[in-house]
Amino acid sequence: MTEKRLSLSELQGKARCLRCHVIGMTATAGSGHPGGSLSSADILAALYFGVLRHDPNRPQWEDRDRFVLSKGHAAPVLYAALAESMYFPRELLYSLRKCDSPLQGHPDMGLLPGVEASTGSLGQGLSIANGMALAGRLDGKDYRVYVLMGDGEVDEGQVWEAAMAASHYKLDSVTAILDRNRQQIDGWTKDVMSLEPLADKWRAFGWHVLETDGHDMEAILKAITAAQQVKGQPSIVIAHTTKGKGASFMENNLRFHGNAPDRAEMDRGLGEVRTEERCKVCEVQYPGPC
Amino acid sequence: MKYSIQARARPRKTENPLDGSEGNTLLTELVSTREAYGQTLLQLGRENKDIVVLDADLSSSTKTRLFAAEFPQRHFEMGIAEANMIGTAAGLATCGKVPFASTFAVFATCRTFDQLRMSVAYPHLNVKVVAAHGGISVGEDGASHHAIEDVALACALPNFTVLVVADAVETREAVRAAAEHVGPVYLRLSRPAVPAVYHEGCDFVIGKAIRLRDGKDATIIANGLMLSRALEAADLLSEEGISTRVLDMHTVKPLDAEAVREAAADTGAIVTAEEHLLHGGLGSVVAQTVAEHRPVPLRFVAIRDRYARSGKPDELLEMYGLTSRDIASAVREVLKEK
Numbered sequence: 075m076t077e078k079r080l081s082l083s084e085l086q087g088k089a090r091c092l093r094c095h096v097i098g099m100t101a102t103a104g105s106g107h108p109g110g111s112l113s114s115a116d117i118l119a120a121l122y123f124g125v126l127r128h129d130p131n132r133p134q135w136e137d138r139d140r141f142v143l144s145k146g147h148a149a150p151v152l153y154a155a156l157a158e159s160m161y162f163p164r165e166l167l168y169s170l171r172k173c174d175s176p177l178q179g180h181p182d183m184g185l186l187p188g189v190e191a192s193t194g195s196l197g198q199g200l201s202i203a204n205g206m207a208l209a210g211r212l213d214g215k216d217y218r219v220y221v222l223m224g225d226g227e228v229d230e231g232q233v234w235e236a237a238m239a240a241s242h243y244k245l246d247s248v249t250a251i252l253d254r255n256r257q258q259i260d261g262w263t264k265d266v267m268s269l270e271p272l273a274d275k276w277r278a279f280g281w282h283v284l285e286t287d288g289h290d291m292e293a294i295l296k297a298i299t300a301a302q303q304v305k306g307q308p309s310i311v312i313a314h315t316t317k318g319k320g321a322s323f324m325e326n327n328l329r330f331h332g333n334a335p336d337r338a339e340m341d342r343g344l345g346e347v348r349t350e351e352r353c354k355v356c357e358v359q360y361p362g363p364c
Numbered sequence: 365m366k367y368s369i370q371a372r373a374r375p376r377k378t379e380n381p382l383d384g385s386e387g388n389t390l391l392t393e394l395v396s397t398r399e400a401y402g403q404t405l406l407q408l409g410r411e412n413k414d415i416v417v418l419d420a421d422l423s424s425s426t427k428t429r430l431f432a433a434e435f436p437q438r439h440f441e442m443g444i445a446e447a448n449m450i451g452t453a454a455g456l457a458t459c460g461k462v463p464f465a466s467t468f469a470v471f472a473t474c475r476t477f478d479q480l481r482m483s484v485a486y487p488h489l490n491v492k493v494v495a496a497h498g499g500i501s502v503g504e505d506g507a508s509h510h511a512i513e514d515v516a517l518a519c520a521l522p523n524f525t526v527l528v529v530a531d532a533v534e535t536r537e538a539v540r541a542a543a544e545h546v547g548p549v550y551l552r553l554s555r556p557a558v559p560a561v562y563h564e565g566c567d568f569v570i571g572k573a574i575r576l577r578d579g580k581d582a583t584i585i586a587n588g589l590m591l592s593r594a595l596e597a598a599d600l601l602s603e604e605g606i607s608t609r610v611l612d613m614h615t616v617k618p619l620d621a622e623a624v625r626e627a628a629a630d631t632g633a634i635v636t637a638e639e640h641l642l643h644g645g646l647g648s649v650v651a652q653t654v655a656e657h658r659p660v661p662l663r664f665v666a667i668r669d670r671y672a673r674s675g676k677p678d679e680l681l682e683m684y685g686l687t688s689r690d691i692a693s694a695v696r697e698v699l700k701e702k
Binding site: 184190192194200203204205206207208213231236239 | 387416438440442443445447448450451452453454455456457458459460461463481482483486487488591625
């Protein structure tokens with residue numbers, strides 16, 4: 075289990091660290107999805123270092139909270155969070171997308187400890203999370219299930235099937251977090267497939283809806299804590315984010331949905347993500363940027 | 365196998381009412397594989413508390429209602445939302461549950477193929493998909509409800525075990541074997557009551573064909589409701605002096621390649637019979653094995669690249685060439701090439 079709760083500034087530091095890894099990993103791999111990984115870095119940092127009850131030494135611990143990355147293309151930020159939680163050595167992060175690496179392009183639960191579900195084909199994570207919550211209820215467990223979805227992802231019909239079911243079964247142990255970065259591959263979500271009024275849609279499906287700034291660590295924690303208190307219905311945190319957050323030239327730049335930064339862009343991006351406080355961990359561990 | 369019943373398979377000569385045969389001799393008991401599934405699931409539920417059941421608004425047809433009545437907490441009605449049902453089953457499996465997800469075969473595969481692939485097959489999760497209403501013997505509901513592609517789809521998924529059962533006794537054994545097997549299983553049942561092939565039990569082992577009859581001239585490899593027809597065909601041929609081996613190939617994947625090789629070597633000709641499209645079903649996988657290991661003449665009794673119409677099961681099976689007479693004709697044909 076996470077021994078001590080990190081301070082707000084430490085959590086913010088973790089988010090910066092995850093961003094460094096995302097930029098470094100995808101640049102090293104030469105491919106991947108940095109945009110949606112960077113938009114959810116604060117959420118992942120909040121979950122893995124401030125919220126989840128988990129034990130990297132016992133990845134199969136029955137009472138652990140579950141986290142399902144339904145938007146599987148944000149695998150780099152999940153891997154970074156797992157490595158920073160000590161599920162596996164940080165060095166492994168830089169084998170991303172290589173043939174002999176357990177860090178597949180999209181998460182494979184069979185290859186890497188800490189990955190709770192294999193994802194990548196969008197729209198399936200909430201159903202899986204519901205199944206985990208139902209199993210927990212049957213077994214009398216008090217673990218919670220968190221699932222991160224993309225906003226483009228909720229175009230998928232299965233999401234709404236699962237939304238209906240979570241509400242029908244009153245799965246209050248489920249908290250969905252929606253990374254509302256407003257972009258998907260073909261453009262702005264409002265142009266590709268209108269989602270609004272998104273909060274009302276979830277409310278109409280029987281969910282308790284919270285909205286937050288997805289880059290404000292204190293607000294994220296507050297929203298998730300509020301979601302934990304909701305009884306008799308599932309909850310969703312709509313986290314308003316910016317795709318590519320952290321590196322100015324990547325922000326809202328669709329090129330970085332599914333393309334990695336090149337070497338120069340990596341250096342520039344890392345320069346922007348890092349603050350004056352250099353990340354000691356990366357300085358030691360990561361041969362490249364920090 | 366822990367659950368296998370020791371009594372030997374003891375097929376007997378039958379007259380198949382689904383053939384539309386004239387006459388009064390309904391010697392054969394007709395039994396429903398769906399009923400057998402529902403009853404076995406209930407028994408399993410009593411033995412193993414980790415077994416859970418999911419339905420998509422068809423629990424009265426899939427016969428999982430028996431389980432639901434006794435274990436309401438462990439039965440999850442998912443509504444008409446098959447994709448979500450499979451994903452939910454996958455989530456339950458990650459937590460050590462043994463989910464049985466049931467609906468009609470056509471929805472269990474065609475509607476959910478990506479969920480079966482991404483959420484079950486790829487992560488090798490312990491989900492059992494038990495599909496009622498396989499094939500065209502679904503009957504009057506017509507092509508929208510006929511599953512003729514399901515076996516091909518299930519076989520296309522790495523890590524999946526694919527079973528097609530012939531009668532109630534075999535269903536009981538197959539459901540138990542599926543529950544014991546660790547990994548994804550697709551099990552296909554039929555809608556109509558079918559003639560009993562096994563009367564006292566069968567030695568059901570996943571991946572192991574059952575030799576129901578031995579012969580030297582040709583081998584008929586069949587499964588599902590075509591198995592009783594294969595036995596009838598063997599009877600017809602026997603009257604003409606043609607001796608056929610009959611194999612119950614209840615496991616389409618992993619195929620019992622050894623039994624196929626032996627059949628090719630010993631009898632020199634093979635006919636397959638299935639209630640499924642020719643493409644990608646039992647005939648295809650048998651042909652692959654034969655072609656690779658022991659080329660011999662082959663014939664296939666299967667549905668030919670088309671959708672069937674509405675009608676009574678026996679009418680449809682006749683119309684689309686799935687009778688014992690069709691099997692017997694195929695054997696006579698293949699013998700000409702030996």
